[in-house]
Amino acid sequence: MGHRGRPPAGRVDRPQNYANDVTFSPDGRLLASAGDDLTVRLWNVTTHRRLATLTDHTGAVRSVTFAPGGRTLASSGNDCTVRLWDVRRHHTEATLTGDVGSVRGVAFSRDGRTLASNGTERTVSLWDVGRRRGWATLTGHTNSVWSVVFAPDGRTLVSSSTDGTVRLWDLDPQARRAAICRLRAGLDARELAALLSGVPASDLPRAAACARRG
Structure with a gap:
């Protein structure tokens, strides 16, 4: 006998034509989505209503993630940029440039002071969030880097790549x-x-x- 799953708890208003990524805010009240239509959208999880559409990217948005405090959202895209957004005021705080090629992923360290980004150019970039500038480029992958994540201790970064490897970086x-x-x-x-x-x-x-x- 087949098992029926539970019906969805709710559905947000129609999202982008294609959503590449979604993430919850740390308190679980907001949902952010990254779209092929060059936008980042913010949703109220309780009411399922869209709160804002953020439109400064000039290429498809590939990834979104909230900073630990929940007040800042980072997004990355095919326009070779990482953007930091003020979640309350719905505007860009900073645009981080320096990556070459599509930026496929972003991740904050546990203390929110460092942001990592990865993309099609085989490297991982590290950014000083407070100073709004890059401070290191990690090299070693031989193909596109698809994902990055910080370990809970904040001192180790893990990256995965289409070169068939997962690398651990001591920061x-x-x-x-x-x-x-x-x-x-x-x-x-x-x-x-x-x-x-x-x-x-x-x-x-x-x-x-x-x-x-x-």
Whole structure:
């Protein structure tokens, strides 16, 4: 005998022609959707009504995620941008540029201070949310990166790619500096760049000097 599932609890008003992603706010009261029609839409979960349509993207929107506090929403799209939205006022707080190609996913760290983005160009970008600028590009994947997520400790980032791999990135700057400073031999520029990928710009001079001393 077949089992019938429960009927849906409700349905929001007609969304975009094609919704690429959906996410709940931390308190569960709002739902955001990312659409092929270049929009981000916000919905009231209780009333199932649309609250706002955010329209600044110039390409299909691929991903949406709320910051831990719920006041900021991040979206990414085919226009090569990541946008930060004020959820209450329904306007853009910042546009983060620097990614090349479609930006397929975004994820906030647990403290909301770092945002990771991934896309078709084989890299993961890390952004300082407060300063509205990038501080690292993680390289190593050999094909498009499709997803990123932070571990609960906030110091590890996981990325998945169509190159068939899942990579874990150590974002703890103290651990990275210590590892570099334990090296006995000096590093050339290429080796140093690979080891320092993911270290904040403010930490680079000290780590680089330590590594070059050997």
